[in-house]
Amino acid sequence: MKIVVGMSGGVDSSVAALLLKERGYEVIGVFMKNWEEKDDSGLCTATEDYDDVRRVCDTIDIPYYTVNFAKEYYDSVFTYFLDEYKKGRTPNPDVLCNREIKFKRFLDYALKVVGGDYLATGHYAQIDFVNEQYRLKRAFDHNKDQTYFLCQLGQKELADVMFPIGHLSKSEVRRMAVKNNLSTARKKDSTGICFIGERPFTQFLSQYLPAKPGEIVDLAGNVKGIHQGLMYYTLGQRKGLGIGGGEGTGEPWFVVSKDMNKNELVVVQGDSHPALYSKSLEASEMNWIAGHAPAKEFKCTAKFRYRQPDQGVSVRVAPDRLFIDFDEPQKAVTPGQVVVLYQGNICLGGGIIDYIEMI
Secondary structure, eight states: OEEEEEEEESSSHHHHHHHHHHTTOOEEEEEEEEOOOOTTTSHHHHHHHHHHHHHHHHTTTOOOOEEEOOHHHIIIIIIIHHHHHHHOOOOOOOHHHHHIIIIIIIHHIIIIIOOEEEOHHHHHHHHEEEEEEEHHHHEESSTTTGGGGGGTOOOHHTTTTTTTTTSSOEEEEEEHHHHHTTTTTTTOOEEEEEEESSSHHHHHHHTTOOOOOOOETTTOOEEEEEEEEEEGOOOOOOOTTTOOOOOTTTOOEOOOOOTTTTTEEEEEETOOOOGEEEEEEEEEEEEETSSOOOOOOEEEEEEESTTOEEEEEEEEOOOOHHHEEEEEEEOOOOOTTTEEEETTTTEEEEEEEEEEEEO
């Protein structure tokens, strides 16, 4: 059986390839390049990552190739990213990249061009097959679980995908890499959005969208400062506002909303201010991993951002919308981000947060 492994140049995909080779599969490593631009130092991090892929594949003795999806990534992911910021929303490009690039175009490439039977990646997630249905399950290492970012996959994708390290802890993955002399064994995990790299976010975004400074106001309309452009701020943000706490309660200020018409950033004082909390949301573009919702109305848990502990919710399904009521008020739920639903360890799917209802 031939398995194509998406090699990122990191330790996780390196060990995924190693495990499959040890199990006797015919393994082919493919490095996917999604971004062409160099960073401020003139370096293209993709070049360094490909060098790591080459070293790892040489060590475990498998062939390796590269494929360039930079144009597809720009058209399908990056333009969406910019459009959302223009609207004052905060998108999650990693979820879209998995749906449109890694498990669509790259999956097709792995199966049809390379001739693989499966595509494997280094994601921390698990798949099983129960009652004639594929299920996406949380990883063994809940601290590294990446099902949040995989919530837009479906039955078609899961049938052709493997996650070889989903049953391992991160520390075990590192130990395996060290034991087998993989060059990526101690490589730092990548963080943030791939096309921004180590650059400050505001510096990167200003290259593509014109900044329009405006006033920072409180709920009563009192001017508290000047913002550098609404696109640079997200709900619940505390740092980078440039407002001292030396008035009122003396507590820090937090972003509570954006007025796109007036170009005003609205803030409140204190992290427990009621205006920071919402009681429900409305979502669209909902993807059900099973192909359908479990019921028209049901209870489950949800994450409104990665790393957040599960929150109890009640869900009502409409033809093209999803209405979610929170068991407890939630802080800084953000339009443009992704809400992901779970039943225990099973990921049900996810959708885009469109509106929130404040308490």
